[in-house]
Amino acid sequence: MNDESSTIEDHVEGLEHAARRLSRAACVVVVTGAGASAESGIPTFRDTMQSLWKEFDPQKLATPEAFDANPEVVTRWYDHRRLGCLAAQPNPGHGALATLEQHLADRGGEFALFTQNVDRLHQRAGSRRVYELHGSILEWRCASTGHVITPPPTPFEAFPPPSPFQPGALLRPNVVWFGEALPEEALRAAWEVTPRCDVFLTVGTSSQVYPAAGFVDIASQAGAFTIEVNKDPTPASRRVDVVLRGTVGRVLPLLVSRAFGPGVDGQG
Numbered sequence: 374m375n376d377e378s379s380t381i382e383d384h385v386e387g388l389e390h391a392a393r394r395l396s397r398a399a400c401v402v403v404v405t406g407a408g409a410s411a412e413s414g415i416p417t418f419r420d421t422m423q424s425l426w427k428e429f430d431p432q433k434l435a436t437p438e439a440f441d442a443n444p445e446v447v448t449r450w451y452d453h454r455r456l457g458c459l460a461a462q463p464n465p466g467h468g469a470l471a472t473l474e475q476h477l478a479d480r481g482g483e484f485a486l487f488t489q490n491v492d493r494l495h496q497r498a499g500s501r502r503v504y505e506l507h508g509s510i511l512e513w514r515c516a517s518t519g520h521v522i523t524p525p526p527t528p529f530e531a532f533p534p535p536s537p538f539q540p541g542a543l544l545r546p547n548v549v550w551f552g553e554a555l556p557e558e559a560l561r562a563a564w565e566v567t568p569r570c571d572v573f574l575t576v577g578t579s580s581q582v583y584p585a586a587g588f589v590d591i592a593s594q595a596g597a598f599t600i601e602v603n604k605d606p607t608p609a610s611r612r613v614d615v616v617l618r619g620t621v622g623r624v625l626p627l628l629v630s631r632a633f634g635p636g637v638d639g640q641g
């Protein structure tokens with residue numbers, strides 16, 4: 374099932390196997406990355422490198438040092454992305470994860486979703502137990518006092534935006550930049566629930582950014598059945614039990630409907 378060029382249609386067997394395991398699971402943990410929102414029109418970092426902002430390398434802009442050196446460019450880039458996230462809609466992959474959580478809740482099971490995405494689309498699709506490992510681009514905070522605000526769905530009036538909390542201070546997006554610590558509560562939850570899950574899904578992530586890239590190994594070493602959903606191979610592909618090669622918006626609804634019955638992918 375680890376064939377690197379195949380698609381979901383070539384691997385009905387892997388899909389059935391994964392669905393059987395999912396249908397029996399009492400606890401499911403999911404980690405998602407930028408690929409989960411790609412079909413909502415939000416570019417992954419790789420896509421960003423081919424866009425209007427292609428001359429801006431996220432690895433260089435998403436740092437406290439970049440904000441200190443050039444707050445105008447950094448806040449303009451983040452505000453452009455913030456407005457894109459607000460305009461986007463959840464896709465069928467987001468919907469399938471919300472449905473999966475509901476199925477587990479209906480039978481007294483447990484579900485936890487750890488996302489590296491900052492777009493809030495999982496919550497808008499109905500997912501409830503969501504941990505934002507990298508914060509949210511929809512919230513901004515005072516870079517000096519830490520007070521958090523949710524700006525209106527229009528661009529800021531000035532760049533860099535001034536903080537309303539302290540004269541002379543600036544607002545920054547409430548996201549985790551390279552070199553910054555991840556939210557403690559989310560990490561604590563991950564270390565607690567991942568070793569207990571029966572099925573672990575890694576979805577639309579390049580599996581290169583730690584610690585999220587390591588969750589699949591924690592789950593696997595503790596005996597969970599592991600599934601990757603990604604359109605391309607990643608470093609995790611060879612370490613999981615089943616690779617479902619295809620887009621998140623296509624594969625996840627199929628998987629959840631195979632596991633729990635008709636309705637999710639509209640195909641009965």
Ligand SMILES: NC(=O)c1ccc[n+]([C@@H]2O[C@H](COP(=O)([O-])OP(=O)(O)OC[C@H]3O[C@@H](n4cnc5c(N)ncnc54)[C@H](O)[C@@H]3O)[C@@H](O)[C@H]2O)c1
Nearest residue numbers: 406407408411417418490491492577578579604605620621
């Ligand atoms: N939507 C967002 O919030 C967003 C967008 C861009 C970047 N980021 C940030 O980028 C960092 C990069 O890590 P990452 O692993 O999340 O993203 P990444 O951009 O490094 O990798 C995206 C992964 O998704 C896969 N993919 C792309 N489209 C897909 C689709 N339709 N279906 C299935 N798979 C698909 C790619 O093959 C790749 O493996 C994260 O820290 C995240 O915070 C977030």
